[in-house]
Amino acid sequence: MVVYQNISEVRNYLKSSKGAKNIGLVPTMGALHQGHKVLIDAAKAKADLIVASIFVNPIQFNNASDYEKYPVDVDNDLGLLKAWGCDIVFMPQSNEMYGRKPIVEINHGQLQKTMEGKFKPGHFNGVSIVVIKLLNIIQPHSVFFGQKDLQQVAIIRQLIEDFSFDIDLNVVPTSREINGLAHSSRNRRLSEKERKLAPLFHEMLLKGKEMLLNGMTVQETVSTITAEFDDIEKVSLEYFEIVDPITMQKIHQFNEEQSVALCIAGSIGDVRLIDNILVERLS
Ligand code: AMP
Numbered sequence: 491m492v493v494y495q496n497i498s499e500v501r502n503y504l505k506s507s508k509g510a511k512n513i514g515l516v517p518t519m520g521a522l523h524q525g526h527k528v529l530i531d532a533a534k535a536k537a538d539l540i541v542a543s544i545f546v547n548p549i550q551f552n553n554a555s556d557y558e559k560y561p562v563d564v565d566n567d568l569g570l571l572k573a574w575g576c577d578i579v580f581m582p583q584s585n586e587m588y589g590r591k592p593i594v595e596i597n598h599g600q601l602q603k604t605m606e607g608k609f610k611p612g613h614f615n616g617v618s619i620v621v622i623k624l625l626n627i628i629q630p631h632s633v634f635f636g637q638k639d640l641q642q643v644a645i646i647r648q649l650i651e652d653f654s655f656d657i658d659l660n661v662v663p664t665s666r667e668i669n670g671l672a673h674s675s676r677n678r679r680l681s682e683k684e685r686k687l688a689p690l691f692h693e694m695l696l697k698g699k700e701m702l703l704n705g706m707t708v709q710e711t712v713s714t715i716t717a718e719f720d721d722i723e724k725v726s727l728e729y730f731e732i733v734d735p736i737t738m739q740k741i742h743q744f745n746e747e748q749s750v751a752l753c754i755a756g757s758i759g760d761v762r763l764i765d766n767i768l769v770e771r772l773s
Contacts, residue, residue, distance in 0.1 A: 491572045493579045497587075497627050500580045504541075504628065511539040515630035517621065520544040520581075521561040521675035522570045528665045529634045530574045536660065541628050542571050544581040549588070550616030556762070561675055580628065592619050598645050604738050605753055606641045606764065609728055614645050621646055625655055632658040638672050640751055640766045644738050664765070666692065672765045684758045687725055691754050694718060694730065695767045698752045702744045702769060708732050709742075719756065727756040735768060747771055 494500035504513065514537025516529045526542075533540045544567055551557035564581070571579055596618040601607065607614050625633065635643050643661050650659055664672050670692035671677065671685075680688055694715050701711040712730060719727035733740055735751040744750060753766040 491568075491576055491579065493568065493581065495580075495582055495586065497582065500541075500578065501627060503578065507539065512537045512632065513539045513541060513628065513630040515624065515628050515633045516540065516542045516576075517624055517633070517635070518542060518544055519546045519560065519675065520567050521563050521678065522567045523673045523675060523677075525636060525638060525665045525673035527570070527574050529636060529662050530571070530576055532660055532662045533632070533634045534575055536658075537630075537632055539578070540576050541578040541580060541630065542576045543624055543628070544579060545587065545620065545624075547587075547616055547620040548584055549592070549619060550613050552610045552612050559679065561678055580624075587620070587623060594619065596649075598648065601641070601645055601648060601738050604641070604733065604740070605729055605731060605755065606639075609755065614642070617642055618645060618649055621649065622653070625657060630657060632660055634660045634662055636664060637661050637768070638664040638674070638765065640735060640753060641738050644736060647736070670696070672763075674763060676761050676763060679761045680758060684724065684761065687722070687758050688763065690722070690725060691756065691763055691765045692767075695752045695754055695765060698730070698732070699767060699769055702732070702750075702752075703746070708744050724759055725756060727754070728762075729756075730754045744769075 492503065494503065514533035516533050518526050530540060546560050548557055568579065596615050598614055602614045635646060647659055650657055666672050669689040671689045698711050698715045712732060715730045716727060719725060731740055731753050733751050733753060735749055741750055749771040750769050751766050755764040
């Protein structure tokens, strides 16, 4: 496994090793865990040269303290990537990626007006800019993102189409602990007591799904699940929404012929977590 911090060096290396290779890119912010491993595994199944990037992208944080508290564990990350079979790691410093602050701003229209876009203004602008930069630097044939960040996937799907990137987007199902908690870099900031509370988000997604499948209306489901969070000490709900998994717009009526996503975000103590599950269309 080779590790590069400079754009020009990783470009040169990739140019010299291109040939018939199918390059797969897995973008990450480090503090790696099982959720990242499933992305590397998916990339290995499709591509023959696996590039992982590790970059805590400052411009996608709308909250300075969230950025400062973001866990960093480079030695451990490199050990994991090597063990997982990654070929190349690109881990630039912030000034390598942003010698000066980008002047472009990307407006994703309706896609950024709900959920993460609404609660974290500017977040998706930062995500899209870094993803475009990484796609231009690495020039992969395929790129791998987790379903865990479903709205991010919707934004990137649109970005690839809008900018005509010749890249195959792969969405990898969310990996979870046995108790249902989605693996996340932020989980390591949870205290022991908070960790016991954290599976609640996934439990509520499953409960919401069951309610819909049992014929409850979307409105009844949303208000019942939202009310479940009243008065739980240390847990606060930001949103629970039932949306179209491509447009990210709220749906008002559910039928089993359509696919929907149940999405949730909230905090346990001061750790913000998000999760979602899909109810797939019956085919
Ligand atoms: P992050 O390092 O949190 O920016 O995540 C990097 C990539 O890993 C993103 O595409 C995430 O959606 C994906 N990811 C994070 N957690 C999980 C998980 N539990 N299961 C699957 N993919 C995940």
